[in-house]
Amino acid sequence: MNGINKTALEKRIEELISAYCSKYGHLLGFESVKTVCDQAVISGRNGKRLRAMLLITAARFATQRAEQNNFFNALEESKVFDIACALEIFQTAALVHDDIIDNADVRRGQPSAHKALSYLTKKPDETVGTGLGIMLGDILATVSVQAVNAAASGFFLHGSILADFLGMQQMVEFGQVMDISSEITDLSKAKNLTLIAETVYQFKTASYTTIAPLALGFMCAGIEPDTARKIALKAGKPVGVAFQIADDLLDIISTEKDTGKPIGGDIREGKRTSIFADTLNALKEGGSESREDYLWLLDFYADRKRDSEGVKRVADLMHSTGAIERAKNRTEDLLKSAQYEIMSCSGEILTNEGKENICRAFNAFIPEKIFK
Amino acid sequence: MNGINKTALEKRIEELISAYCSKYGHLLGFESVKTVCDQAVISGRNGKRLRAMLLITAARFATQRAEQNNFFNALEESKVFDIACALEIFQTAALVHDDIIDNADVRRGQPSAHKALSYLTKKPDETVGTGLGIMLGDILATVSVQAVNAAASGFFLHGSILADFLGMQQMVEFGQVMDISSEITDLSKAKNLTLIAETVYQFKTASYTTIAPLALGFMCAGIEPDTARKIALKAGKPVGVAFQIADDLLDIISTEKDTGKPIGGDIREGKRTSIFADTLNALKEGGSESREDYLWLLDFYADRKRDSEGVKRVADLMHSTGAIERAKNRTEDLLKSAQYEIMSCSGEILTNEGKENICRAFNAFIPEKIFK
Numbered sequence: 001m002n003g004i005n006k007t008a009l010e011k012r013i014e015e016l017i018s019a020y021c022s023k024y025g026h027l028l029g030f031e032s033v034k035t036v037c038d039q040a041v042i043s044g045r046n047g048k049r050l051r052a053m054l055l056i057t058a059a060r061f062a063t064q065r066a067e068q069n070n071f072f073n074a075l076e077e078s079k080v081f082d083i084a085c086a087l088e089i090f091q092t093a094a095l096v097h098d099d100i101i102d103n104a105d106v107r108r109g110q111p112s113a114h115k116a117l118s119y120l121t122k123k124p125d126e127t128v129g130t131g132l133g134i135m136l137g138d139i140l141a142t143v144s145v146q147a148v149n150a151a152a153s154g155f156f157l158h159g160s161i162l163a164d165f166l167g168m169q170q171m172v173e174f175g176q177v178m179d180i181s182s183e184i185t186d187l188s189k190a191k192n193l194t195l196i197a198e199t200v201y202q203f204k205t206a207s208y209t210t211i212a213p214l215a216l217g218f219m220c221a222g223i224e225p226d227t228a229r230k231i232a233l234k235a236g237k238p239v240g241v242a243f244q245i246a247d248d249l250l251d252i253i254s255t256e257k258d259t260g261k262p263i264g265g266d267i268r269e270g271k272r273t274s275i276f277a278d279t280l281n282a283l284k285e286g287g288s289e290s291r292e293d294y295l296w297l298l299d300f301y302a303d304r305k306r307d308s309e310g311v312k313r314v315a316d317l318m319h320s321t322g323a324i325e326r327a328k329n330r331t332e333d334l335l336k337s338a339q340y341e342i343m344s345c346s347g348e349i350l351t352n353e354g355k356e357n358i359c360r361a362f363n364a365f366i367p368e369k370i371f372k
Numbered sequence: 373m374n375g376i377n378k379t380a381l382e383k384r385i386e387e388l389i390s391a392y393c394s395k396y397g398h399l400l401g402f403e404s405v406k407t408v409c410d411q412a413v414i415s416g417r418n419g420k421r422l423r424a425m426l427l428i429t430a431a432r433f434a435t436q437r438a439e440q441n442n443f444f445n446a447l448e449e450s451k452v453f454d455i456a457c458a459l460e461i462f463q464t465a466a467l468v469h470d471d472i473i474d475n476a477d478v479r480r481g482q483p484s485a486h487k488a489l490s491y492l493t494k495k496p497d498e499t500v501g502t503g504l505g506i507m508l509g510d511i512l513a514t515v516s517v518q519a520v521n522a523a524a525s526g527f528f529l530h531g532s533i534l535a536d537f538l539g540m541q542q543m544v545e546f547g548q549v550m551d552i553s554s555e556i557t558d559l560s561k562a563k564n565l566t567l568i569a570e571t572v573y574q575f576k577t578a579s580y581t582t583i584a585p586l587a588l589g590f591m592c593a594g595i596e597p598d599t600a601r602k603i604a605l606k607a608g609k610p611v612g613v614a615f616q617i618a619d620d621l622l623d624i625i626s627t628e629k630d631t632g633k634p635i636g637g638d639i640r641e642g643k644r645t646s647i648f649a650d651t652l653n654a655l656k657e658g659g660s661e662s663r664e665d666y667l668w669l670l671d672f673y674a675d676r677k678r679d680s681e682g683v684k685r686v687a688d689l690m691h692s693t694g695a696i697e698r699a700k701n702r703t704e705d706l707l708k709s710a711q712y713e714i715m716s717c718s719g720e721i722l723t724n725e726g727k728e729n730i731c732r733a734f735n736a737f738i739p740e741k742i743f744k
Contacts, residue, residue: 166514
């Protein structure tokens, strides 16, 4: 994306994690310390790095305009690079805790961190895995802030960059809380399920996927924090929510080989995705004709064990009610609305070239498959 | 302690937690968000606040000397106060995760956070409690750094104060990892168990209990970071380790009413305390005479279920081998050594009055009961 070297990002992420963990090198006599440090590096690998690339793109093109306006010096690209890497490290931290909460065994095609850490003992021990996993998430979250504090120290807006990075962490954390809550509400009584799902997406996903990358990137370029935050929210929220809906879609219309996760996993886990909410709504509004399917779906999601046959039936209902088609359209609308916000932001902040580059960066968040 | 108002500390801790969580006030429609915000405040209550008081004491008296030397302005006491509160908030974050890892039901005489949060649903749900508990710990850790970032922004050493606060978090996190590891090592083969226990104590306890409060307090007073860190480690490490040993002692020689936790809890959980290590060592070295007790103790700690009768027998062995007595002496020696370090630090940094006040603050970390 925009000529940003993904391999260099991977390398720097690994370097930063290793550097902050290696302070404890003399403690490697503690087998668990070595194991956790190694796992920190392993868990940090193989992301798509879309977030880091968006941050760098935003910083780069906002700086270009600032330079033309003669009110800002050349950007210290290596520091922006580190802040972008810190964002990816925080994502890993969040995923490690997320996988514990969801009891997920697989992540990016590999054993999830707490699963891998449960093998510290000869006989895998879940309690040990969970304990070390909680700590690994904590360690990675701390490392991410350490990296931002170090990198941002030279920037004009040091304090604001740090405050926004922390604010982003908090949004993700509350998003997770909202998610846990939404998954235990009584579906037969719940209203506005689709709206609830999209609010969770704003906090849990858009926050760190698109809103913070834009805000942080702009601030690295010296754009005044309130302005940076305003544009970041207006444009970042829709594309971030679209990204999550697209991810939910992939869980149903994709293959395990593509995603590195078992297909239909969200259904199996009873996730209250916006597609599920829309399906349930459609069945409810279908009246007597779809009543049987509606009641079955309620039961199936109320249950803790969901079998493969049922998962398939849910996927079929998502198609037959038109929920899949509507989700595809919604994704497209949100993406366009995000791009519209960028295109209409002040020429003082971004040149046309800059706007086009950020819009292209947005495209990368939505797999082409969605629109086919 | 030193005229610091504990009630004011309690109040400010609650204010800070509420302020950072209330940004999500509009989301209180999510029942879980409200519950987690409330629990954040509840979990933050009723600490002894020894750490905050030590930080404030160190800052106040180092500043007094700096003012006499005419190289520093009057300290912004309210900002130091906030950093001290942030340290307490971080402690709560760490305890919330610790209680999940240890599967502890009680904390400070109240239900532990994840236990309380499991009641979000009508029928208590452990999975929900653990998930929300992990997030609560994350939220509190983030709030603590947010508070430091905001408070330290006016200080000369903003970046270093933040870096040390984060470094402290990382030490605690790795200390926890070491702790989990030490609890699964094969006791029959392990060497240097007492040294291992004290290394864990340095990371898991002394780090945030005494080392960071001293270092942060000194830095708030403008003392050069390397000097501040050096004194903090030399004096903070022994008194922090002494504090943990004293805490372990209380678990055996105290009553439930005093500690708010069931007595012998560490033994029941199979904690590898330094007292346990010393007891096991003594029995091993006692040869054939104590062989039966030694083998029984190994077995008892290898087991996952430890009954009350066994817990009592372990406590008796801790007394009869002299381990309790030695732990008391060790606590006293460590405390004295910490006070010696403070008394012998440069007069450029602390006046004699300042030194005496910090030494008195150290005394508060060791309950009088220990020396009786």
